[in-house]
Amino acid sequence: MPALTPTRATPEAGARPSEPRRPGRTRARGRRGRPNVLAGLAALVWLVIVAVPLYSMVTSTLRRTEDYLDAGPLDLPTAPTFENYLSVVDKGFVQALINTVLVTVATVALVLVVAVPAGFAVVRSRSRLASTGFRLFLLGLAIPAQATIVPVYLMITRLSLYDSLLAVVLPTAAFALPVAVLILSSAMRDVSEEVYEAMALDGASTTRVLFGLVVPLSRAGITTVGIYTALQAWNGFLFPLVLTQSEDKRVLTLALWEFRSQFGVNVPGLLAAVVLSGLPIFVAYLFARRALVNGLMGVGGK
Amino acid sequence: MTTATHRRVDRPGGVWALPALVLFGLFALLPMLLVGYLSLTAWNGLGNPSFIGMANWTRLFTDPAMLDSLRLSVLLTVLSWVIQTPISLLLGVWAAGRQRNRAVLSAIFFLPLLLSSAAIAVLWRALLDPNFGLAATLGPLVGFADGNIAGTPTGALLCVAFVASWQFIPLHTLFYQSGARQIPESLYEAALIDGASRVQQFRHITLPQLRNTIVSSSVLMVVGALTFFDTVLILTNGGPGTATYIVPFRMYTTAFRSYDYGYASAIAFALVLVATAISLLLVRVSGFARMRSTREGM
Numbered sequence: 032m033p034a035l036t037p038t039r040a041t042p043e044a045g046a047r048p049s050e051p052r053r054p055g056r057t058r059a060r061g062r063r064g065r066p067n068v069l070a071g072l073a074a075l076v077w078l079v080i081v082a083v084p085l086y087s088m089v090t091s092t093l094r095r096t097e098d099y100l101d102a103g104p105l106d107l108p109t110a111p112t113f114e115n116y117l118s119v120v121d122k123g124f125v126q127a128l129i130n131t132v133l134v135t136v137a138t139v140a141l142v143l144v145v146a147v148p149a150g151f152a153v154v155r156s157r158s159r160l161a162s163t164g165f166r167l168f169l170l171g172l173a174i175p176a177q178a179t180i181v182p183v184y185l186m187i188t189r190l191s192l193y194d195s196l197l198a199v200v201l202p203t204a205a206f207a208l209p210v211a212v213l214i215l216s217s218a219m220r221d222v223s224e225e226v227y228e229a230m231a232l233d234g235a236s237t238t239r240v241l242f243g244l245v246v247p248l249s250r251a252g253i254t255t256v257g258i259y260t261a262l263q264a265w266n267g268f269l270f271p272l273v274l275t276q277s278e279d280k281r282v283l284t285l286a287l288w289e290f291r292s293q294f295g296v297n298v299p300g301l302l303a304a305v306v307l308s309g310l311p312i313f314v315a316y317l318f319a320r321r322a323l324v325n326g327l328m329g330v331g332g333k
Numbered sequence: 334m335t336t337a338t339h340r341r342v343d344r345p346g347g348v349w350a351l352p353a354l355v356l357f358g359l360f361a362l363l364p365m366l367l368v369g370y371l372s373l374t375a376w377n378g379l380g381n382p383s384f385i386g387m388a389n390w391t392r393l394f395t396d397p398a399m400l401d402s403l404r405l406s407v408l409l410t411v412l413s414w415v416i417q418t419p420i421s422l423l424l425g426v427w428a429a430g431r432q433r434n435r436a437v438l439s440a441i442f443f444l445p446l447l448l449s450s451a452a453i454a455v456l457w458r459a460l461l462d463p464n465f466g467l468a469a470t471l472g473p474l475v476g477f478a479d480g481n482i483a484g485t486p487t488g489a490l491l492c493v494a495f496v497a498s499w500q501f502i503p504l505h506t507l508f509y510q511s512g513a514r515q516i517p518e519s520l521y522e523a524a525l526i527d528g529a530s531r532v533q534q535f536r537h538i539t540l541p542q543l544r545n546t547i548v549s550s551s552v553l554m555v556v557g558a559l560t561f562f563d564t565v566l567i568l569t570n571g572g573p574g575t576a577t578y579i580v581p582f583r584m585y586t587t588a589f590r591s592y593d594y595g596y597a598s599a600i601a602f603a604l605v606l607v608a609t610a611i612s613l614l615l616v617r618v619s620g621f622a623r624m625r626s627t628r629e630g631m
Binding site: 067070071073074077078080081082083084085087088099100103104105141144145146148149151152153155156157158159160161164165167168171173174175177178179180181182183184185186201202204205206208209212231235236237240241265266268269272273283284285287288290291296298301302304305308309312313316324327328 | 358368451460
């Protein structure tokens with residue numbers, strides 16, 4: 032089976048869960064005839080466990096604090112209000128959003144710029160550096176970012192990068208690299224030798240082979256890596272927590288944590304911040320469900 | 334083939350991997366080595382670390398507080414696995430089928446994955462509030478008359494395990510779903526001819542066929558639970574008292590609240606050793622490595 036090769040995050044294997052209605056996928060799924068009552072029941076129970084908190088979160092944000100405190104979290108908003116969302120914007124949400132976007136874009140760019148040639152070298156190079164490097168990346172899969180936080184903090188302060196967005200970008204990118212190189216090299220491995228030979232006939236340089244052939248043919252893998260890295264950067268908490276300090280360097284995840292004390296009993300306001308922080312990913316999910324799922328399956332690595 | 338096709342294809346040199354290796358080496362491998370070195374020093378963040386030999390390590394093995402953290406981490410790991418595996422397995426196998434409304438339900442199941450750990454922890458902290466949250470309404474139904482589920486030591490640990498499960502079950506469900514879709518249809522057809530019941534099919538076909546998915550998903554769960562941090566900081570902040578002071582949280586507070594960076598490094602290094610050992614053990618015990626790459630699911 033092709034999907035048994037090193038990565039599950041390849042589009043072929045990873046796309047399945049997100050593509051339930053693709054024709055051909057429906058083959059003989061009703062194999063067991065009768066509906067599976069027990070599993071269906073379990074699915075319903077889980078639906079309640081997932082949906083009730085989310086419902087409570089969204090409806091609460093549309094209510095006034097007094098109503099929330101009086102009537103509890105499950106009551107319907109009788110007179111929907113958007114004042115909670117406005118109060119979130121007042122408390123510096125936009126700055127945090129901009130910081131998070133900057134960190135995410137920079138991390139993704141950095142990872143792609145170094146991981147694409149690295150993946151290419153792992154697949155095509157005969158040098159020992161590339162094969163040793165690949166083994167180091169595999170080793171790196173086992174290193175949890177949490178365990179290295181003290182030396183990373185030490186290094187960032189010594190480099191005078193403390194309390195800057197770059198301080199968050201560098202280690203976040205470094206820890207996304209093992210999965211990135213793994214996904215990219217397995218995507219690039221599918222490029223056949225004949226195509227390389229055809230390029231060589233044309234007298235193409237190595238750089239042209241990479242950008243004219245390998246990159247276009249491994250677009251799916253590159254997309255997966257981009258989304259995986261973006262999610263890591265977007266959701267990152269520990270690196271920003273330890274490596275930044277001032278309010279104008281605060282990213283969204285940290286801002287949420289700070290909001291918790293700032294909002295006090297204004298729970299609807301706090302939940303509005305939670306909703307807003309998830310909104311960009313939700314929009315991405317609506318438009319690029321399959322790509323997002325692949326990126327998430329990559330997350331399995333960490 | 335003409336001779337022209339044998340013209341040598343230019344291959345990239347190892348240098349192409351160098352930028353990635355430098356970045357990775359500098360901010361991931363070097364810190365790992367430094368953790369090892371710092372664990373042999375005493376350092377409060379000011380001046381330079383001073384070498385003290387194995388003192389931090391001796392302390393690690395005799396510190397009752399550390400032993401307590403270890404107990405909590407093991408408990409949380411076991412709890413997470415016991416809650417997440419059966420539910421993800423059932424939901425994943427169910428979602429791989431063709432029931433009506435499955436696509437809609439799967440999309441809803443997926444939603445927690447769109448929120449960050451911080452967002453989920455903030456949300457649940459609000460929901461678990463004993464006065465105004467969901468816990469005030471539902472607490473009495475599960476034996477907490479005052480709704481203060483997270484206020485007792487056991488309750489707090491259960492809450493952490495529950496929130497972790499709420500967050501990660503969708504991901505593991507995806508793994509099981511794609512695993513279940515790769516089971517050859519012919520196996521079920523043969524079982525149907527033999528008159529096997531649904532439970533028998535599940536036990537003798539689905540479970541054995543999903544073995545590799547179970548192992549890789551379990552490794553991720555175990556390592557994830559051992560390094561679990563964001564949620565604990567936001568949800569319980571280690572409390573009540575030290576009831577949820579799991580190992581990574583103790584490492585964080587030792588470093589960044591008590592400024593005992595040497596001892597914190599020893600905890601961190603031990604954590605990496607334990608997490609790696611457990612993953613290797615799980616892979617070895619299940620004979621997983623012999624069958625296919627251990628990187629599945631990454």
